[in-house]
Every structure is written in C-alpha cells, then in structure tokens.
Amino acid sequence: MEWMQWGVTGRFRLRPLTAYWPDAVFILCVAGLFYGLAGFEKQITANLRPAFDIDLSPWALPKYALYSLARGLAAYGISLAFTLLYGYWAAKDERAGSVLVPLLDILQSIPVLGFMPGVVLALIALFPRSNVGLELACIIMIFTGQAWNMTFGFYHSLRSLSPEQRDAAAVFRFNWWQKLRWVELPSAATGLVWNSMMSMAGGWFFLMISEAFMLGKKDYRLPGLGSYMSVAVDKGDYAAMTWAVLAMIAIIVALDQLLWRPLTVWVRRYRLEEGGGEPETDSSWFLDWLTSLKLLKAAVSALHQIMLHTPKRPARRAAAPMNGAAGRWLVPGLRGFLFAAVIAVLGYAAVQLAALVGELGMADWKTVWYSAFLTFLRVFAVLLAGTLWTLPAGILIGRSAAALRFLQPVVQIAASFPAPMLFPVMVALFIWLHLSLGWGSILLMLLGSQWYILFNVIGAAAAVPADLKEATVSFRLSGWRQFTALYVPAVFPALVTGWVTAAGGAWNASIVAEKVNYGEQPLATDGIGALISQSAERGDFHTLAASIMVMAAVVVLLNRVVWDRLAGLAQERYSLGK
Numbered sequence: 340m341e342w343m344q345w346g347v348t349g350r351f352r353l354r355p356l357t358a359y360w361p362d363a364v365f366i367l368c369v370a371g372l373f374y375g376l377a378g379f380e381k382q383i384t385a386n387l388r389p390a391f392d393i394d395l396s397p398w399a400l401p402k403y404a405l406y407s408l409a410r411g412l413a414a415y416g417i418s419l420a421f422t423l424l425y426g427y428w429a430a431k432d433e434r435a436g437s438v439l440v441p442l443l444d445i446l447q448s449i450p451v452l453g454f455m456p457g458v459v460l461a462l463i464a465l466f467p468r469s470n471v472g473l474e475l476a477c478i479i480m481i482f483t484g485q486a487w488n489m490t491f492g493f494y495h496s497l498r499s500l501s502p503e504q505r506d507a508a509a510v511f512r513f514n515w516w517q518k519l520r521w522v523e524l525p526s527a528a529t530g531l532v533w534n535s536m537m538s539m540a541g542g543w544f545f546l547m548i549s550e551a552f553m554l555g556k557k558d559y560r561l562p563g564l565g566s567y568m569s570v571a572v573d574k575g576d577y578a579a580m581t582w583a584v585l586a587m588i589a590i591i592v593a594l595d596q597l598l599w600r601p602l603t604v605w606v607r608r609y610r611l612e613e614g615g616g617e618p619e620t621d622s623s624w625f626l627d628w629l630t631s632l633k634l635l636k637a638a639v640s641a642l643h644q645i646m647l648h649t650p651k652r653p654a655r656r657a658a659a660p661m662n663g664a665a666g667r668w669l670v671p672g673l674r675g676f677l678f679a680a681v682i683a684v685l686g687y688a689a690v691q692l693a694a695l696v697g698e699l700g701m702a703d704w705k706t707v708w709y710s711a712f713l714t715f716l717r718v719f720a721v722l723l724a725g726t727l728w729t730l731p732a733g734i735l736i737g738r739s740a741a742a743l744r745f746l747q748p749v750v751q752i753a754a755s756f757p758a759p760m761l762f763p764v765m766v767a768l769f770i771w772l773h774l775s776l777g778w779g780s781i782l783l784m785l786l787g788s789q790w791y792i793l794f795n796v797i798g799a800a801a802a803v804p805a806d807l808k809e810a811t812v813s814f815r816l817s818g819w820r821q822f823t824a825l826y827v828p829a830v831f832p833a834l835v836t837g838w839v840t841a842a843g844g845a846w847n848a849s850i851v852a853e854k855v856n857y858g859e860q861p862l863a864t865d866g867i868g869a870l871i872s873q874s875a876e877r878g879d880f881h882t883l884a885a886s887i888m889v890m891a892a893v894v895v896l897l898n899r900v901v902w903d904r905l906a907g908l909a910q911e912r913y914s915l916g917k
Contacts, residue, residue: 365632365634365635393560393562393566393567393570395567395570395571395574395576395579397579397582399567400564400567400582400583400586401586402562403562403563403564403566403567403586404564404586404587404589404590406561406562406563406564407546407550407563407564407565407590408590408594410474410477410478410481410549410550410563411481411539411542411543411546413478414478414479414481414482414485414542415485415535415538415539415542417478417479417482417486418482418485418486418489418538419489419535421482421486421490422486422489422490422493422531423493425439425443425490426489426490426491426493426494426497427493427497427519428677429443429494430494430497430498431497431515435677435681438681438682439681440494441895441898441899442681443487443490443491443494444894444895444898445891445894445895446483446487447487447488447491447840447843447894448843448846448890448891448893448894448895449483449887449890449891450846450847450849450850450868450871450887450890451480451483451484451545451548451549451847451850454479454480454483455476455480455548455552455875456875456880456883458476458479458480459472459473459476459552459559462475462476462479463476470561473559473561474561476559477549477550477561477563480545480548480549480552481542481545481546481549482542484538484541484542484544484545484549484847485538485539485541485542486538487840487843488534488537488538488541488791488840488843488844489531489534489535489538491534491836491839491840492527492530492531492533492534492795492836492840493527493530493531493534495832495836495906496523496526496527496530496531497523497527498910499832499910500522500523500526501526504522504526505522507522508521508522525609526609528606528609529606529607529609529798529801529802530798530802530833532599532602532603532606533603533794533795533797533798534794534795534798535599535602536599536751536754536755536794537754537790537791537794537795537840539594539755540751540754540755540756540790541787541791541844543587543591543755543756543757544757544758544759544787544844544848545757545759545847545851546563546564546565546568546757546759547565547566547568547569547757547759547760547851548565548759548851549565550562550563550564550565550566550569551565551566551569551570564583564586564587564590565757567579567583568580568583568587568757568759568760571583572763572856573856580760580763583760584760587756587757587760588752588756591751591752591755591756592748592752594755595747595748595751595752595755596623596624596625596748597625599751600623600625600626600747600748601623601625601626601629603623603747604622604623604626605626692884692888695880695881695884696881696884696885696888698881699881699882699885703881703882703885704885706870707867707870707882707885707886707889708889709865710865710866710867710869710870710886711867711886711889711890711893713777713865713866713867714846714849714853714866714867714868714890715893717780717781717784717845717849717866718784718842718845718846718849720781721781721784721785721788721789721841721845722792722838722841722842722845724781724785724789725785725788725789725792725793725841726792726834726838728789729789729790729792729793729796729837730792730796730827730830730834731822732793732796733792733793733794733795733796733797733799733800733830734796734800734822734826734827734830736750736797736800737796737797737798737799737800737801737802737803737830738800738801738803738808738826743797743801747797750790750793750794750797753790754790754793754794758783758786758787758848759787759851761786762783762851762852762855763855765779765782765783765786766779766855766862775864776853776855776862776863776864777864777865780849780852780853780864780866780868783848783851783852783855784845784848784849784852785845786848787844787845787847787848787852788841788842788844788845788848789841791837791840791841791844792834792837792838792841793837794837795830795833795834795836795837795840796830796833796834796837798833799829799830799832799833799834800826800829800830803825803826803829803830807825807829808825811824811825828912831909832906832909832910834909835902835905835906835909836906838902838905839898839902839906842894842897842902843894846867846868846890846894848868849866849867849868849869850868850869850871850872851868851872852868853865853866853867853868853869853872854868854869854872854873867886867889867890870882870886871883871886871887871890874886
C-alpha cells in the first residue's frame with residue numbers, strides 16, 4: 340500500500356505505507372503519555388485526604404513512578420525558567436546582582452525541610468479541598484533541590500564570556516536578545532545541560548521527603564515512588580524496597596536515553612574549537628529516530644513556511660521610538676520595580692524570622708551553633724574525600740570522547756539515584772561494623788554531594804579546546820605533567836563551582852544523613868541537620884527557624900570568605916577566555 344504525501348514543490352508524491360511506522364510508534368507514545376498525564380491530573384484534582392494509603396504491590400509501581408516523574412519534570416521546567424531569568428538578571432544588572440547572588444547563596448543553603456512548613460501550610464490554605472496544594476508544595480520542594488545549581492552555573496557562564504565572543508557581538512551590533520540567543524546561550528549550553536542532569540539528580544535525592552513528609556503530628560503523603568520507598572522502609576519490607584530501587588533505575592535510564600543523551604549530543608555543536616580535535620563519534624538513537632520522523636519533519640516544514648509567508652503588519656509610528664526616551668526609562672524602571680519587590684519580600688521575611696526566633700534562650704542558641712560546627716566539619720570532610728577521587732576521574736572521563744560516551748550513562752545513573760534509598764543498607768552496614776552515625780553520616784552525605792564536583796569536572800574537561808591539547812603534544816607533555824599543566828588549570832573554574840554546589844548539597848544532605856530510621860529504630864547524631872529534622876517532626880518552628888538561619892549564615896560566610904575568592908582567582912588566572 341502507498342500513501343500520498345504533499346511535497347515541498349506542491350505536488351503529491353507516493354510513499355510506501357511501511358515507511359511511516361516510526362511515525363505511528365511516535366503517535367502511540369504521545370497518546371500513551373497523554374493518557375498517563377490524564378491520570379495524574381485526576382490525582383491532582385482529587386479531594387484532599389489526611390494521608391494516602393500506599394500500595395506496596397509491585398503492580399502499583401508503574402503508576403507511582405509516572406507520578407514521581409511528572410513531578411520531577413514539572414519542577415525541572417520551573418527550575419529552567421528560573422535559571423534563565425534569575426541568572427541573566429543577576430549577571431547583567433550589577434546593582435541587582437549585589438543582592439541576588441548572596442540571596443542565591445542563602446536559598447541554596449536552606450534545606451528542603453526549611454521551605455516545607457511555610458510552603459505546605461500556605462498552599463493547603465489556598466487549596467483546602469483538593470490535592471492541588473499538596474502537589475504544588477511537592478513540586479516546589481523538588482524545585483528547591485534543582486534550581487540553585489543550574490542558576491549558579493548559568494550565572495558564571497554569562498560572567499565568564501570570552502573577550503572574543505563579546506567583541507563578535509559588538510561587531511555585529513547585536514541587541515540584548517540577539518546576543519543572548521547567538522552568543523550567550525550557545526556558550527552556556529554545555530554547562531547548562533550537565534548542570535541540569537546534576538540538578539535533576541538533586542531533586543531525586545529528596546524525593547522521599549518531598550512525597551512523604553511529616554509536619555508536627557500531620558502526615559502529608561502523596562502517591563509516588565518516594566512515598567512507596569518511605570513506607571517500605573518504615574515497614575521493613577525488603578522486597579518492596581528492591582522493587583522501588585529497580586523502578587528508580589528504570590526511570591533514570593529512560594531519562595538518560597530519552598532526554599539527557601540526546602541533549603549532550605546536540606550541544607556538542609556549541610563547543611569552542613580552534614583545532615581539529617577528535618572526530619565526532621557521539622550519537623543518540625532517540626535523536627536519530629526523532630530526526631527520521633517524516634510527519635514531524637513535514638509539520639516543522641509547514642510551520643516554517645507559514646511563518647515565512649505570514650504578512651507582517653506595518654509597525655505603528657507611535658511604537659517605533661522604543662529605543663528613544665521610553666526605552667531609556669522603561670527597562671530601568673522595570674528593573675527597579677523588581678529590585679524593590681525583592682527587597683520588600685526580604686524585609687518582611689526578616690521581620691517574621693526575628694519574631695519567630697526571639698523566644699529562644701542562650702542555651703538554645705549554643706546548641707544550634709555547636710550543632711552547626713559539627714556539621715561544618717563533616718561538610719569539609721565530604722569535600723576533601725569527594726575531590727580526591729572526582730577530580731582525576733572527571734578529567735579521565737572528560738578528556739576522552741570514547742570514555743565519555745561509555746561512562747556518561749553509568750555516571751548519570753549513579754548520580755541520579757536517590758541516595759536515601761540506600762541509607763537502610765548503609766546503616767545496617769554501619770551497625771555491623773560498629774561504626775557510629777557521627778562518622779557514618781559523612782559517607783551518607785558523600786553519596787549525595789560528590790556528584791556535583793564530578794559533573795562539573797567532566798563538563799569542563801570535555802570542553803577543553805583541541806588546540807590546547809595539541810600544544811601539550813607539541814611540548815611533549817603527557818601523563819602527570821599534562822594532568823597538572825593543562826587539565827587541572829582548565830577545569831579549576833568548574834571545580835570551584837562544583838565545590839560551591841557540593842558544599843550546599845552536603846549541608847542539605849545532613850538533614851537526612853544525621854538522622855535516619857532503621858526499621859522502627861531512629862538513629863541520630865549531633866549536628867545541625869539532625870536538629871532541623873527533629874524540629875520539623877516535633878513542629879518546633881522556633882528551633883527550626885533558628886537552625887535554618889544559622890545554617891544559612893554559615894554557608895553565606897563560607898561563600899564570601901572562601902568560595903568567592905577562589906572563584907575570582909579562577910576567573911582571573913585560569914579562565915580559557917583570558
């Protein structure tokens with residue numbers, strides 16, 4: 340059988356019907372996706388219940404996995420929009436950046452449980468009769484585990500644009516939109532994709548807390564993979580835990596093949612190369628399959644033709660002088676309004692926070708600061724241990740296209756897997772080895788934060804220009820000398836970014852690493868993370884607010900005293916654009 344196809348020339352062509360089987364598969368997949376989203380929409384609009392009864396049968400896992408995936412992707416969409424808007428604003432507006440960048444430090448330092456009380460209570464009050472409030476609260480909490488790493492990476496990419504790229508934009512007289520589209524976004528594309536993968540992993544890390552959280556005596560539980568694992572851990576059902584782990588691996592592999600792998604192949608076109616380099620061997624079967632869809636090509640071509648042949652309306656004379664007097668005050672006025680709104684929100688939050696912590700005594704504050712000091716020591720140990728293996732491993736993976744192609748899915752699976760799902764096994768090992776949770780929590784925090792360093796190093800090592808590699812060959816530098824003379828300086832700016840985000844991830848991971856449940860036996864050690872977790876469970880908002888405030892203060896102080904100086908050193912001495 341044959342089917343008529345309207346060609347670009349306006350004539351009908353005959354094609355075998357079997358040539359359209361990829362398009363038929365694509366349509367079926369889209370239909371199945373919409374069917375699953377329709378079921379998720381029913382869950383969102385269902386009547387609000389005190390708690391959702393989780394079915395531990397493996398047959399319920401596909402539905403729960405789809406719900407968790409939908410929440411994670413929704414949170415990623417919000418995170419991407421936030422990254423582009425916030426990062427661009429902070430990089431382009433010096434006055435606003437002086438407030439927005441420290442504010443980003445504070446937001447990164449606030450753990451998920453710090454956002455939970457206000458977000459959950461406010462959204463439940465806004466939607467008292469349906470699950471919309473709980474679903475939005477869950478998505479926002481996943482968002483808080485994704486957005487900051489992406490925003491920091493995009494901000495630093497915009498700030499470290501090479502002089503050659505700036506000169507090219509000036510020569511072609513690009514306006515702000517053309518410069519963003521043709522220069523800045525392509526330059527930041529590789530880092531944005533790699534940071535997106537890491538941020539998605541950060542969202543999965545707190546999946547069990549986001550979908551099954553306690554606030555005082557109230558149990559807010561949503562159907563999903565995280566709540567499934569949480570109930571399985573509470574009941575000690577090892578079969579259900581195994582099924583949950585397998586389902587999580589399936590989601591991570593599917594995302595890697597259907598989203599991240601095509602994106603990493605696609606963004607390689609934006610690498611800055613001045614030499615020959617290695618031949619392009621990366622490929623993605625899903626990207627190749629999408630490009631082979633004839634109906635999709637026809638739809639894109641038709642849309643392109645419609646856009647080309649759409650008559651443009653003549654511009655009104657009154658709207659023409661946008662770049663004149665109106666343009667000179669409209670954009671600065673809008674920036675000033677947004678800046679004033681941010682200051683007003685921060686002022687209101689500061690007043691409310693001061694009223695909340697004002698009832699604590701000196702002994703309470705001593706406990707909070709002592710707990711913060713203990714967690715600081717664990718964070719330092721995590722960064723040291725993580726750097727010792729991620730720096731050489733990331734360079735070895737990123738310098739070779741073959742190694743990158745083979746190991747990227749492995750690293751992606753390992754990084755995206757929610758480490759709290761492995762905590763019961765790790766805690767059982769600690770008990771068997773008679774290892775205290777004070778030391779064991781360092782290993783638990785390392786499971787969730789070391790990947791930030793690894794992903795940044797891999798992305799930077801993969802982006803080293805080929806002409807620099809050829810220069811090391813010409814000077815006969817190999818092995819350790821090439822490692823120290825080329826790759827360590829080249830990846831140092833990304834390494835600093837990895838340290839900043841890994842430190843923030845370690846502080847956040849402390850809330851689930853310093854207090855864990857082993858069956859019905861709760862285990863805890865002294866630390867700010869354990870104090871935050873215990874305060875949230877008791878509904879002690881005074882201690883919770885004080886702990887979050889102290890954690891944020893310590894993180895911001897470290898960023899200003901340590902990380903900012905290292906970032907300045909990296910930009911001045913080790914930037915490839917210099």
